[in-house]
Amino acid sequence: MAVLKTENLSYVYSPGSPFEKTAVDNVNIEIEKGEFVGIIGHTGSGKSTLIQHFNGLLKPTSGKIYLNGKDIWEDKTQIRQVRFKVGLVFQYPEYQIFEETVYKDIAFGPKNMGLSKEETDRRVRATAEAVGLSEGELFKSPFELSGGQKRRVAIAGVMAMEPEVLILDEPTAGLDPKGRDLILEQIKKYHRTFGTTILLVSHSMEDVARYASKILVMNESKLFCYDETAKVFERAEEISQMGLSVPQITRVFNELKSRGIDLGEEVYTVKFAKELLVDILKKRGKLHD
Amino acid sequence: MIKDITIGQYFPGNSIIHRLDPRFKLVIALAYIVMLFAGNVFVSIITGAVFCIVSFALSRIPFKLMAKSLKPILPILLFTSILNLIFIDTGKTVFKLWILKITSGGIETSVMMIIRITLLITGTSLLTYTTSPIALTDAIERLLSPLKKIKVPVHELAMMMTIALRFIPTLIEETDKIISAQKARGADMENGNLVQKAKAMIPILIPLFISAVRRAEELATAMECRCYRGGEGRTRMRQLKASAHDFVAAGVTMIFFAALIAVNIII
Incomplete structure (x- = not known):
């Protein structure tokens, strides 16, 4: 059974005013448990609006959302429980930090869940470790930390609720390449360790291609496609036409294909390209171990 | 909303x-x-x-x-x-x-x-x-400009008003985002008695103040970078x-x- 499912989901901002805008238009998707999904789309394509429906921050104008087969708006009073099960990390989450210490800030979510002190403590320490914060940093003021560290504190704050689904909206925005790789690796490791379903919103096709097993593409408020990574990149041309970039390496191999050199596989990471080429060269006996 | x-x-x-x-x-x-x-x-x-x-x-x-x-x-x-x-x-x-x-x-x-x-x-x-609020402050500044003769800082007042008006939507958007972010962490703002409700405001107000101060600093720097120093001799883009x-x-x-x-x- 799908962990998250939407049915004809639509959302309209400021209906009835001159600023009316359909942000999500009739979206139907099913996300399986344990999946690592990359969500891509232009600025204003509706991806941020879409993810805010998954944990009940926005109520759909029409349509339904199911979490583990249950309509999340069936009982309005239980919406907080949905938010504990579907953790959402916003863009630039470091701006939501408010506590005196890193420890207290990470503990905010678990405390709201009404967990015991011991359980909260366990979770704070476990997630701090998962995002690479040291024991010493736990009792510092979060405002003394660097931007990248603050970001990780904020992500840990959501992870500490141990949600079934973790959604991250551009967790690497504004970070340098090193900080970006670090955070993405930590998310990947978290995914492997806890088996949490991950939804990663990103602008970077490279990042999505490297980590996600499935990709959801939003275009002009509509769902363009939701499929396995390789299948999505088969439609590289359409994606480029939308103004989204496909990974550089995919572009290279597509160009090769158009010039008559078809390697028979969809390539979207450098690592895979290397393996593929080495394989081919070995087969032709031009490369020896 | x-x-x-x-x-x-x-x-x-x-x-x-x-x-x-x-x-x-x-x-x-x-x-x-x-x-x-x-x-x-x-x-x-x-x-x-x-x-x-x-x-x-x-x-x-x-x-x-x-x-x-x-x-x-x-x-x-x-x-x-x-x-x-x-x-x-x-x-x-x-x-x-x-x-x-x-x-x-x-x-x-x-x-x-x-x-x-x-x-x-x-x-x-x-x-x-x-x-529009900006046009309105503009008009107020122009209508009150005779008061400059008696040292009323008309331009500065109008500039303050313009900036305040300009940042209202920005800060509203920011508040909205912070509220959503804290709600996503299970913050409960609807239930509880008066004391609990007041306490529930802390996770919203602190980040909001921090970002307001940060924005003010950035704006001041940006204005200084463009050599802003008050209304003296300043011409307008939209006459x-x-x-x-x-x-x-x-x-x-x-x-x-x-x-x-x-x-x-x-x-």
Whole structure:
């Protein structure tokens, strides 16, 4: 059974005013448990609006959302429980930090869940470790930390609720390449360790291609496609036409294909390209171990 | 959602009223207020009503919005009319109960008062509906500029107002985001007693203040980088220029005024 499912989901901002805008238009998707999904789309394509429906921050104008087969708006009073099960990390989450210490800030979510002190403590320490914060940093003021560290504190704050689904909206925005790789690796490791379903919103096709097993593409408020990574990149041309970039390496191999050199596989990471080429060269006996 | 609150209530459009020079609009609005409260009650109300309805029709603002602008003053309307009803003691007695006495004079005054206040609010909100807050501060700065002679920092005040107005939507958006982010971590803002509710505001206010201060710093730096140092010798990108139809509008207002005075003299 799908962990998250939407049915004809639509959302309209400021209906009835001159600023009316359909942000999500009739979206139907099913996300399986344990999946690592990359969500891509232009600025204003509706991806941020879409993810805010998954944990009940926005109520759909029409349509339904199911979490583990249950309509999340069936009982309005239980919406907080949905938010504990579907953790959402916003863009630039470091701006939501408010506590005196890193420890207290990470503990905010678990405390709201009404967990015991011991359980909260366990979770704070476990997630701090998962995002690479040291024991010493736990009792510092979060405002003394660097931007990248603050970001990780904020992500840990959501992870500490141990949600079934973790959604991250551009967790690497504004970070340098090193900080970006670090955070993405930590998310990947978290995914492997806890088996949490991950939804990663990103602008970077490279990042999505490297980590996600499935990709959801939003275009002009509509769902363009939701499929396995390789299948999505088969439609590289359409994606480029939308103004989204496909990974550089995919572009290279597509160009090769158009010039008559078809390697028979969809390539979207450098690592895979290397393996593929080495394989081919070995087969032709031009490369020896 | 918090974003739906209209502040400054500007309703974009391209009607004749929208295109009027904001300085003229401001002065005309003041003249309109004087019109409502000058001389004979009936005459001023009729003139005011006609003036208000005509400009309203010209502005093409939906009627629904006008009704919305009246909602917050309903309590004031009720309060004043009840006071007038009870305390004015002229004319025939219509109704008497113990010490409560309602007279025809009281009824008349309170009805007139309701109409006057309604006209006052609808007329003046037409100004804010059809003029962007920035254009309005611009107009205020220009109209008050003679006060510079007596060392009133008109430009600085107008700049502060402009900045404040400019940042209201930004800060609202920011608040909205912070509220969503804390809600996503299970913050509960709806339930609980007063103390709990006040406490629930902390996770919102602290990040909001921090970001407001950060923004102020960034803005100050950006302004200094562009050598901003007050209004002295500063020219404007968008010059306010009075056009023919501004003078027509002013003329129409004057005609209304003249009619009002004439009728008052004749009666």
